[in-house]
Amino acid sequence: MRKIIYLSFIYLSIWMASCAPDEYEKTQFGLKATVDSTEIEVQFFSPEIVRIIKSKQGFNFEKKSLSVIKSPEAQLLEIYKKGQLITVKSSALQLTLDLVSGKIEFADLNGNELLAEKEAGSIFTPFDDAGKASFTVKQAFALENDEALYGLGQIQNGKLMQRGQTLEMKNSNLNITIPYFYSSKGYALYWDNYAVNTFVDNDEETSFEAIGDCADYYFMYSGIGTKAVAQMRDLTGQAPMMPLWTFGYWQSKERYKNQDELVNVLKEYRKLQVPIDGMIQDWQYWGKDSMWNAMTWKPIEYPNPKVMADQVHGMNGHLMVVAWPGFGPLTKQYKEFESKGMLINFDTWPPNGGTKPYDVYNPEARDIYWDYLNKGVFSIGTDAWWLDSTEPDHINVKESDFVEPTFLGSYQSVSNAFSLEHTKGIYDHQREMTSEKRVYILTRSSFAGQQRNGANSWSGDTGSSWENLGKQIPAAVNFSLSGIPYWNADIGGFFAGRYNKDGGAKNPEYHELYVRWAQFGALTPMMRSHGTDIPREIYQFGKRGDWAFDAIEKMIKLRYRMLPYLYSTAWQVTSNSGSFMYALPLLFPDDKKLADLNDEYVFGQSLLVAPVIKPMYTGKNNDKVFSNFSKTHSRRIYLPAGTEWFDFWTGEKLAGGQEINREAPIDLIPLYVKAGSILPWGPEVQYASEKKWDDLEIRIYPGADGEFTLYEDEGDNYNYEKGAYSTISFKWDDAQQTLSISDRKGEFSGMLSERQFRLVLVNSISGTGLAESTPVRTVTYIGKALSEKL
DSSP states (O other): OOOOOOEEOOOSSOOOSOOOTTOEEEOSSEEEEEETTEEEEEEESSSSEEEEEEEETTOOOOOOOSSOOOOOOOOOOEEEEETTEEEEEOSSOEEEEETTTOOEEEEOTTOOEEEEEEEEEEEEEEEEETTEEEEEEEEEEEOOTTOOEEEEEEOOSSOSSOOSOEEEEOOOSSOEEEEEEEETTSEEEEEOOOSOEEEEESSSOEEEEEEESSEEEEEEEOSSHHHHHHHHHHHHOOOOOOOGGGGSEEEOOSOOOSHHHHHHHHHHHHHHTOOOOEEEEOSOTTOSGGGTTOSOOOTTTOSOHHHHHHHHHHTTOEEEEEEOSEEOTTSHHHHHHHHTTOBOOSBOSSTTTTOEEBOTTOHHHHHHHHHHHHHHTGGGTOOEEEEOOOSOOOBSOOGGGGGOEETTEEHHHHGGGHHHHHHHHHHHHHHHHOSSSOOOEEESOOOTTGGGGTEEEEOOSOBSSHHHHHHHHHHHHHHHHTTOOOEEOOBTOSBOGGGGGGTGGGOHHHHHHHHHHHHHHTTSSOEEEOOBSSOOOGGGGOOBTBHHHHHHHHHHHHHHHTHHHHHHHHHHHHHHOOOSEEOHHHHOTTOGGGTTOOSOEEETTTEEEOOOOSOOOOOTTOTHHHHTTOSOOEEEEEEOTTSEEEETTTOOEEESSEEEEEEOOTTOOOEEEETTOEEEEOOOOSSTTSSOSSEEEEEEOOSSOEEEEEEEEOSSSSGGGGTBEEEEEEEEETTTTEEEEOOOEEEOTTOOSOEEEEEEEOSOOTTOOGGGOOOSEEEEESSSOEEEEO
16 A cells, blocks of 8 residues: 655646646657646656756746756657657656646656656745745655655754655755655655755655745656766766875864964874874964954964965975855955945854855856955965855844845745855866866855865764764765765764863763764765864874874774775766765665664775764773773674675674674774775875875775776876876676786876785685785786786
């Protein structure tokens, strides 16, 4: 028995019969029809992707998507009419339009229903949008009772499966909302609307409800989840390559108060020989709140910011600097934007500072913003951007704020796209200025399509708690599933003041939480330590030989050994619409035990990660629990069925489809490698580019056939877009126990002409760990194909 659940988009009239069944026409991309004063257009963008647009007959509007950059494409379509039904069939799917009710149904080529609009489910309700005639739009769909939905962006509710809830889909400090979901039936749906909307899923309906001139959604049929992500990228744009160094370790806090402090932190890391690549300068380097975001430097605390940048670079580090979208009333930017009507007139951070955001939707305003940012900050040698408050912060909220005009209409009609347009301005302008330095943006918000702007979103100002650590996992994988591959979180949580009463940075309870968060952070697209209340530099947690220091250093060093894997995964993201963080149901759809498993994920294609998200510390007099790396702590882990798994730390081989209990001492995160994986491991380094990859360990995990492509380029420019990169493919034939290495494809400046590959066939390594694994043999590779039987 089917449970009817409605996915609502809002329309002007409830369709009850009255349309003449012949009122339709074929078009280049599909068809158009009018049903009871509602105009319906079907546009195919590919055989698997179809757009549905519904609007009120005679209502004139122009819709140019902010997110979708793909255009419809002519397809070989079979269109035929039977009674009141029109069927449109591509080579991948078919849809049926009822010319009397306006209902649309989607099915596979065998006629199996995938998704159906509800009968009489389209409604337009007139709405005065700041003096412009518009509507609220609602569309209802029927879903299967046991159908699982994933996605909706980064929603920090702890849920993996997004059914049975009501959500206000509004970008905020902790939530990034994307009106997209993927169904366990193998289809996905993206509603192209930028206003705040309400998502409801209950026994009566599943609904998106928001302001809009039309209902505009994309139905995508993939059959498998990874392809659904690729289809979303096809629609909204591919993610460019991030610089190699950005995959190293980042240090930050709220905040370094002068240039010497920031430089000295990096000096200390180099002295301790703890690897690091990125230093971050947070807010208020500009001075008083009235000068908020002035993009200038306080002369006493930062007498020569270019020297600061040069000193960071001289230690083989990189500098990220914060910039905000709001400006204090005494800044030059505020005055210029105000004089040109380019401020959005509501209060943003900081409170009582008179700060207003600029109109990010206006191309001329984005030009002005970059001009100031370039002259004041980029010119000193800044390597990357921290774009904070890109929701943006909205304080002292008044109803009138939402009808404030922007270049694209009322603020309420486009508010969720604020971050998308703001990051677009930075990306486009830096690309126009130079191709020698890749754009890298850290941003607190996002929207569909932002991946094309070189942006990595973080999960906001989280509280430092075990509960919040656990929530990061489903939030991250649902965000990634929504089409955006780059994500990270403040290691240790942002607000850590609750731990100050028992010692702050010396509080062992906080040490435990921080260590576990660092383990998780090392296995995300960006490993970045940041927060307030308690400083986060590694030496705040003791010295080498202390359990917390050693556990943090172990994960940082592991991160650097993983650089070839990380960078090659980044190439799969850019070239094949891949992801870093996968929800398990996407990769193992036949294993129903994974449908709502919210505390594990796959990193890249090979690594199953099971972070420890519960404490073992039982009191401040119990420090010995950690000092001997006690094995009393453990967690339950489910290994997905359909493959075998290797314990990363021991090499033990385990069958999938079972739940195990894994000991997890304080310095270990449970980590498993899928059989058939081929993983490259790099040298120990102090920064990402310190050593060339001329002596790589290639680890083969037998039990299934496998392959891996090693990607290399110049590291931090856009020459790869012109073909300046190389790939080397590795293939494992499990039956023959043979590793084949392909001819190298491509070339780039500085490419190695000869190198060593140390081949490791993994079995039970008996706990010796990655650094002490023994190669089966070492081969010399000069770019020509090799085959080795192991």
